[in-house]
Structure formats: C-alpha cells, structure tokens
Amino acid sequence: MTFIDDAPPRLDARAFLRTGIVVIFLWFGYMKFLPYEAEGVKGIAESYWLFGWMYPLLGVQGASNVIGVLEIGAGVLIALGGRFPFAGLVGALMGVATFLVTLSFFFTAPGIVAEGYAFPALGSTGQFLAKDIGLLAICLFLLFDAQKRIAP
Structure with a gap:
C-alpha cells in the first residue's frame, strides 16, 4: 500500500x-x-470589520x-510551494487566513440559514461559504506538508 509520503513527488496527492x-485562488x-x-x-465584505475600512x-x-x-x-506562492517549501508555507498560511475569514462570515452575513428554516438548512450564502x-x-x-519539508 502506498501512502502520500511514499509516492513519487511528481504524482502524489499533494500535487x-x-x-x-492554485486554480481556485487564481x-x-x-x-x-x-x-x-x-x-x-x-454585499458581504463592506460591513465586515476586516474589510469595511477599505x-x-x-x-x-x-x-x-x-x-x-x-x-x-496566495495562489502563486502555493504553486511555487511544490518546488520551494517556504513559498508554499507562506501561501498556505495566506490560504488558511483567507478561509478562516470567509468562514467567519457564517456569523455575520445574511442568508446563511434558509429563510423559514433552522440551521443546518443553509441559504444561498451559507451554501456558498460551506465549500470553504x-x-x-x-x-x-x-x-503542514510545507512545514515538514522545511524542517524534517
């Protein structure tokens, strides 16, 4: 049985x-x-504390x-991470921050729960954010992969 760490670098799950x-970010x-x-x-970001000032x-x-x-x-850095682990680490950190921020909209954005229903029945905004x-x-x-590749 082959695990991710045992797979050839050119054709493993990380790639x-x-x-x-990367495609999503770009x-x-x-x-x-x-x-x-x-x-x-x-519609979502203007009243959010992190973006509203802009x-x-x-x-x-x-x-x-x-x-x-x-x-x-973030997409470019993650792409470079295949060859340069530190770039991948920074890009992945940016990705983590991005999705933590977007998931925090679950607590502030309208339309998270479908009108007339209770959670977990998601409305259109909730469904859009759930992919994150x-x-x-x-x-x-x-x-974690980049971190492991930087400091084995």
Whole structure:
C-alpha cells in the first residue's frame, strides 16, 4: 500500500491538492477585478470589520482589487510551494487566513440559514461559504506538508 509520503513527488496527492487550490485562488482572484464580482463581494465584505475600512478609502473596485491581489498572491506562492517549501508555507498560511475569514462570515452575513428554516438548512450564502471548509482543510494540509519539508 502506498501512502502520500511514499509516492513519487511528481504524482502524489499533494500535487493534485496544490493544483486544485492554485486554480481556485487564481480564478477567484482574477474575478475580483471584474465589476460584477466587486459588487458581489461588497454585499458581504463592506460591513465586515476586516474589510469595511477599505471601501471609503479605495471604493468598491479598489477594495475588491486588494482582495484579488491577495488571492492571486496566495495562489502563486502555493504553486511555487511544490518546488520551494517556504513559498508554499507562506501561501498556505495566506490560504488558511483567507478561509478562516470567509468562514467567519457564517456569523455575520445574511442568508446563511434558509429563510423559514433552522440551521443546518443553509441559504444561498451559507451554501456558498460551506465549500470553504474543504478549501481550508486543503490549505492546512499544504501548510503542514510545507512545514515538514522545511524542517524534517
């Protein structure tokens, strides 16, 4: 039986997880530069303590651009992590932070629970955010993997 640590580095589970999360970060980061996405992000982020200060300073598109740069940066660093563990560690930390922040919206955003129902019946916002549980797990895996590769 082959475990992740025994698999050839070119074809192991880490590569698939890394590729998947990189595609997500690059794709979502790119979308933050589009006006429709900037408006969508504003609906959740504008009243959130961590992002709210950016809107008066940078405007809707500027705030979204900052988030997009951070997401693209995380994706690039995670991609580099396959070859450079420290870059992967930093990128994975950024990913963990990203998904902890988005999951914290479960406590503040409207539409988490479906109208007329109780938790765990998720509304559209809750369903959108629920995927971040799995994405957080991927980033945590890559974080611990990078840490292990830096200090064996």
